[in-house]
Amino acid sequence: MAPTRAQPALPLLLLALTAVLLPGPGGARTSVHPPEAILPRGGSIQVNCSASCATPLMLGLETQLPKVEVDSGDNWKLFELSDIQEDSSPICFSDCGHDQETALATITVYWFPEVQLAPLPPWHPVGDNLTLRCLVTGGAPRARLSAVLLRGEEELSPRRPVVGEPAEVTATLLAGRGDHGANFSCRTELDLRPQGLGLFQNTSAPRQLRTFVLPVTRPQLVAPERLEVGTLEPVDCSLDGLFPSLEAQVHLELGEQRLNSITTYHEDSVSAKATIQVTAEQEGIQLLRCVVRLANQTRATHSTVTVYDFPGPNLTLSEPEVSEGNLVTVSCEAHAGAVVTLSDAQPGPPSSQVKFLINASAEDDGRLFSCSAALEVARKVLYKNRTLELRVLYGPRLDERDCLGNWTWQEGSQKTLRCQAWGNPAPLLSCTRKTDGALLPIGVVSFVKRELDGTYLCRAVSSRGEVTREVFLKVLWDNQNNLVIIIVVIIAALVSTLVLAAYLYNRQRKIKKYKIQKALEGATMKLNTQATPP
Template sequence: IFPSSPFPLLPGLQLLCLRAFALPGDAQASVFPTEATLPRGGSVLVNCSSTCEEEAFLGLETPLTKEELDRGHNWKVFELSDVEEDSKPMCFSNCGSSQTLAPISITVYRLPEHMELLPLPPWQPVGENLTLKCQVKGGAPRAQLTLVLLRGKEELSRQPAVGEPAEGTATVLAGRGDYGANFTCRAELDLRSQGLGFFQNTSAPRQLRTFVLPMTSPQLETPRILEVGTSEKVVCSMDGLFPASEARVHLALGDHRLNTTVTYNEDSLSATAWVEGTAENKGDHLLVCAIMLGNQSQESWRNLIVYSFPAPNLTLSEQEVSEGTQVEVACEASVGLRVRLSNFSHHFIDGRHFSCSAALEVAGQVLYKNQTKELRVLYGPRLDESDCLGNWTWPEETNQNLSCQARGNPLPWLTCLRETDRAPLPIGDLRPVKKQYEGTYLCKAESPRGTVTRKVFLTVLSESGKNVLIIVLLTAGAILGAVVLAIYLYNRQRKIKIYKLLKAQEAAAMKLKTQATPP
């Protein structure tokens, strides 16, 4: 509504019609500037003037907030403020009975009110296309507004802002190098042609995480069977991961998750855990290893049997007995186990060992457990020929070994003294044998279970004695050779006589046969 005047304002369409039918040479209204570009909420000064020779009535028709700042002969200056959107105010001049109009075009520019790069997927597989989408609300003038999608500082796409909200898109092939990359959307308002400059605004960045999870299953190393009361190590590993440090591992025995330690390398990981066999988890279980990266996972599983295998029980009625005593031996095992009792002894009869063996078949594998106990047999000292040779004859200055040892349980104490001077018997290595060792020795073996004695004769041959021995040996050899030769000759003559006798018998038989044949 304009101020009252002797020439009431006509509606806009009527004013345009009056201007169109104004006669040439009539007074004209004019406005300055004819175009204005303002920031949102800005203000502009508008000068309305008329060429009327008389005093013209000037005004400005607009819904905007206006204020007359100055006036003169046939001109007025108005200030339009708080301009929020595009507008076309109309400057009019009433000169006499005619009215003329002069429009002004006001364009309001503003950066977008809301600009957002739509959320990226939490994880993006390497080698797959990723579509980026930028959404912009507001912003004017749209003809000078451009949407730009960026990866870091790299420009991926540039497109005009169309529609409300305006959307810009770009498609990229995700790679390992995109892990941790920042993507943004930028709005550019270029008003340099209007002499106002270049404006831009950028959205908050969004970071992309790419990953590689091979299509192969993890390698799972685990025992097939596990005994109650024992523990075994389980190892789950996988190669070709990216980024390996982001991968998560789930190791579980049935519903029980295992306490896992994970070691990461450049493109692989190895997870270890200890699985324990308890009475509560006895039976068949599924051991599972799952490796998760991004929004994918791969898993491996193995069957694990937790079994109980108590050791067999071996009992002896007595642990230590005298020789000849009867002892009861029992071998027992749990139900379902096969048992066997066996025994063995040392070379000496000091003791006897009994073994109780139990067998259990688990998953096609036969397992064994043994319990062994020793039965100590007590007996008195023994000093037999096999323990201590009674006669020793050695040449002087030779290297010999004299062995003499008593047996018994408990082990007896052995003393061997020469009868003449009670010198000890030189048991062990004699290097060399001395004449002074010669003599008769009395060996005595003693223990709490008795005493036994034995005489030992040690003869040492001197050098002359050795020559006599050689002569005796040679003579004995000669006699033995003569006896052998005589036996040989006797047998040969005997065989010859037998041969001749057989020939004579054959000739006589032939003669009798010839005489018996009829003529």
């Protein structure tokens, strides 16, 4: 980076305004101008050598620097020194007939150093010390050169002199979260203000620091223990307490397969969700892994998943719809390794297939058969069920339990006439009065009339036959009620009379029998008395 100046500089060459005279033997003097000078490396300077005498025998400049005499007079010469790379002390000399005289000039060369901040680690843990190293190459004069380490524009240490080649200046700081993304650099300062030039600064290219926190705990993996072929199951993996969470990467793996996941970031946590769908080729125990990567470190966790194939049992009826009296085979079969249970089947040893025969009857119409398959997967027994309904075709049924044979209703009441025929297919039912063919209303009768009285013939008809049944409906009305009462009263009176007559008759018979018995007893006593001797 090109150097900068802290304040406006004076001209690069500062020449002495007065000559410095060096006394020689015999009182003669040789002078040099300028006696002191400072200039940038590779620069040029003109040096004037003069003698005190009018016509010196010798006059010149002794130096290892490239020089060219550019002008002269009786007692002076002007030399140009070029491509000055380092400090130098050229000597002017003269001979005025006596001993040789000299004068020493001092040339100081300045140049700006190369400054570089040593590379930072790609990531640095929060809470660990970080040592920054500033490398300074070259630069002069070193006595006026210092260096300082910076975070942004904040100075991390006092300015330190640059010593050695190359020189190294260090500073140590405790890395924190606030240092993440911060720029660090190194600045050198060449202070030539005492020479009237100014303060020159040179700053290295900045380097950005990335800090991180990654807990030692493992990610939390939420996944099923079992996965069925063809089904979809969610998987979730998360890790808390990391920084910066946006820099973390999470991926999920099932066996050799990397899962497509959606990553969600929070302030100090990260989570990934995926949906697993396995195939029959993956059947068995698979390893499910979750890996969280931050900085140059990883945290991983895993669990085992049992992949299984468990289709539902195959329940079949040899004939799902049969006529009454036919044989039906009920069969239940499951995937290998599963054990089936078939309703109504005789108990037997565990098997993946069970079957039995039934003789279909009307009572079997609508009968449900249930097949249950059980499979143990990863120490848990799983079940799958299937049911089938059997349809049995049979002729109409019209039993007393479904259609009563006698009804006695009061005129004007509300009744429900229940009469239902059974059969498969469902039969058509009609009830007509035998005398005139009038229809008997089946269902709710809102108002019972005497005209409904009579004997009816109910007929149930389907494609599989027909059946009939006589039913009797008696409707009671007021006149009938009075006649019934009179008859009941007459019968009651007759019964009472007969009972009274029977009672009186029986009583008289008992009295007469008693009198006869007494008379017999009296006669017997009399005969006994006469027979006794005096």
